[in-house]
Amino acid sequence: MKRRLAFLLCLVMVLSLSVGTHFAAAEGDIVLDGITLSREFEGLTLNLIQNETTAYERCMVDLIPEFEAATGITIEREVLTDVETSRKIAIDSAAGDDTLDVFCFRPAQETKAYVNNGWIRDITSFKDDAEYDFADISEESLKVTSVDGNIYGIPLTVERTMLFWNSEMFAEKGLDRAPETLEELVEYCELLNDPANDKYALCMRGQGTAAVIAFAPFLYAYGGQFIDENNQACFNTPEAIQAFEYYANLITKYCPPGATAYTTSEASAMMRLGTCAMYIDYDSHYAFIVSEETSNITDICRYAKFPTGPEGFTPTGPVAWAIGISEFTQNPEAAEMYVKWATSKSVMEKAATYGQISGRLSATTPEMLFSNFSEEYATVVSESTPYANPYDRPFLVAGSEARQIVGEVIDYANAGHTGDDLKAFADGACARVQALIDAE
Numbered sequence: 069m070k071r072r073l074a075f076l077l078c079l080v081m082v083l084s085l086s087v088g089t090h091f092a093a094a095e096g097d098i099v100l101d102g103i104t105l106s107r108e109f110e111g112l113t114l115n116l117i118q119n120e121t122t123a124y125e126r127c128m129v130d131l132i133p134e135f136e137a138a139t140g141i142t143i144e145r146e147v148l149t150d151v152e153t154s155r156k157i158a159i160d161s162a163a164g165d166d167t168l169d170v171f172c173f174r175p176a177q178e179t180k181a182y183v184n185n186g187w188i189r190d191i192t193s194f195k196d197d198a199e200y201d202f203a204d205i206s207e208e209s210l211k212v213t214s215v216d217g218n219i220y221g222i223p224l225t226v227e228r229t230m231l232f233w234n235s236e237m238f239a240e241k242g243l244d245r246a247p248e249t250l251e252e253l254v255e256y257c258e259l260l261n262d263p264a265n266d267k268y269a270l271c272m273r274g275q276g277t278a279a280v281i282a283f284a285p286f287l288y289a290y291g292g293q294f295i296d297e298n299n300q301a302c303f304n305t306p307e308a309i310q311a312f313e314y315y316a317n318l319i320t321k322y323c324p325p326g327a328t329a330y331t332t333s334e335a336s337a338m339m340r341l342g343t344c345a346m347y348i349d350y351d352s353h354y355a356f357i358v359s360e361e362t363s364n365i366t367d368i369c370r371y372a373k374f375p376t377g378p379e380g381f382t383p384t385g386p387v388a389w390a391i392g393i394s395e396f397t398q399n400p401e402a403a404e405m406y407v408k409w410a411t412s413k414s415v416m417e418k419a420a421t422y423g424q425i426s427g428r429l430s431a432t433t434p435e436m437l438f439s440n441f442s443e444e445y446a447t448v449v450s451e452s453t454p455y456a457n458p459y460d461r462p463f464l465v466a467g468s469e470a471r472q473i474v475g476e477v478i479d480y481a482n483a484g485h486t487g488d489d490l491k492a493f494a495d496g497a498c499a500r501v502q503a504l505i506d507a508e
Contacts, residue, residue: 098138101414103199109402110140116406117146117160117171119153121332122225122389123355123424128410131418135409141402149333151278154178154468161187161394169397170406175212175221175390176281176460177467182392183215184465189393189400191407192219200408208458209427213390221390222411223427227350228452229285229374229383232357236368237267237345246346246372250289250314253346253375257322260345269322271335271344274482276475278331279315282349283478284384284460287311289377294462294474294501301462301501303474304494312490316481328482340364348374351449352388354441355423371445373452385456387427425449466504473497 096107118125125147132143148156153172160168161182173182182188195202205223213221233246241260247253260269273279287293292308295301302308319327324338332349336356339347340363347357351371358366374383391411393403409415416428421440425432437446462470480493 100134100138101409101412101418103405103409103412103414105135105138105405105409107138107140109399109405112140112399112402113142113144114169114399114402114406115144115146115167116169117148117153117156119150119172119389120147121150121336121356122352123422124224124389124419124426126355127415127419127422127424131415135406139402139405141406143406150174150331157182157187161185161396164396165394166396166398168394169399169403170391170393172224172389172391173221175223175387176458176463177471179213179220179390179467180215180463180465181467183218183220187395188220189395189397189403190218190220191222191393191404192217194219194222194404194408197408201413204413204429206427206429206432209387211458212387212463213392221392222407223387223390224411224424225352225387225389226385226425226427226432227352227388228385228449228456229348230351230354230448230452231372231374232339232347232349232353233370233372234339234342234345234365234368235370236365237342238370246370247375248372250286250375250377254317256346257318261322263325266343268324268338268344270318270346270348271323271327271330271338272319272348273332273335274319274323274327274330274478276477276479276482277472278475279319279478280471280474281384281386281388281460283311283315283474284457285374285382286315286377288382288384288457289375289379290314291379294459294470295464295505299505301498301505303477303501304491304498309487309491309494312477312481312494313486315478316484319482320484328479350388351445351452352423352425354445371442371448373448381455383452383456384458384460385453386458386460462501464505465508470501470504473500 098105136142157171194200209223209226213223231246247256257269273282287308290307290311292305292311294303336353338344339357342364358369360366391407397403413428413430416426416431420431420436437449464470477494477497481490
């Protein structure tokens, strides 16, 4: 009996020490934005690659110091253009660089490729963290960050096609509303275009690869697709050719000189300068278009839905950017802690105040939209969302290469090729994309 009592006393002491140790380790933990952050990794540096063209980047400039103060971790950010971001991730990952920890990526064209190459970490376990509230993330937005049921990224930027318009330039021509159809868009362009005075009707992405995702709603508006339900590349149909011709006409006739080389950065800059009357791209550019620091049209920018085409209202609504963890990171636990915090409900609600609309349902309620955006902007987003096609480019392992091939057709159309000539070129491009599909 004495032996048994002694054993039980020892067991109680051991358990007490164990519990005491647990709570001692947890004493330094801090709950920030609803996420428990540990100081276990104090002194560590996490390397992050992030793109510069979303409001999320501006939000992180302000919020990351709070994370660093809470954890003792230093976040070393490398902020690049869209193209440079993808190139840097590819180069570092192909080399197995273990100094890269976290990166922002374009899921529609990169998720499958990164998974196939073994470059990105599986974060399906996020589902099991009750504190993180994974169920608050839209299932639709997760479609392009998942492969075979496993999750590899958290959606940061969920976009919808939007038409931004300069109310002052419109008023000068007696216009008080945005064009509602693609036919009317051309009529507006004819009226607004004034190259002799360095004023242009429109600015959009014109450079092939960059332009693909801006071109997508025009493709759908004419009844075209990138890949059909039988998994066949089909952007060479008569409907698709019409869309390529229509888009090239806008770029070459109504945009500023050199627009055939425009990426997002150049197109949005021209709108901010007040040089162009309209800008068609995604709503995520809102924060830059109306930024008091960089924009000349802060008080005169208005918002409208993408113009309706022959096949109806066809905006796209892709996940433009997501955040993931490098498979080669030497700090997976710290990286996961950072990503959970950086995509938490609270942080994404704060990001919404910067103009960033994410995949978090709690950050995209009507109440949230109307409290953070103008009524006109929020209405356009709200009315566009149910119609938004999530695929704004071919979605496959070789997504980046497929996007480039489609971009070549845009470049070819921009160079003045139409009709049978353009069709023949598109036929060859489709065959190349089909080979990529078949290779999967």
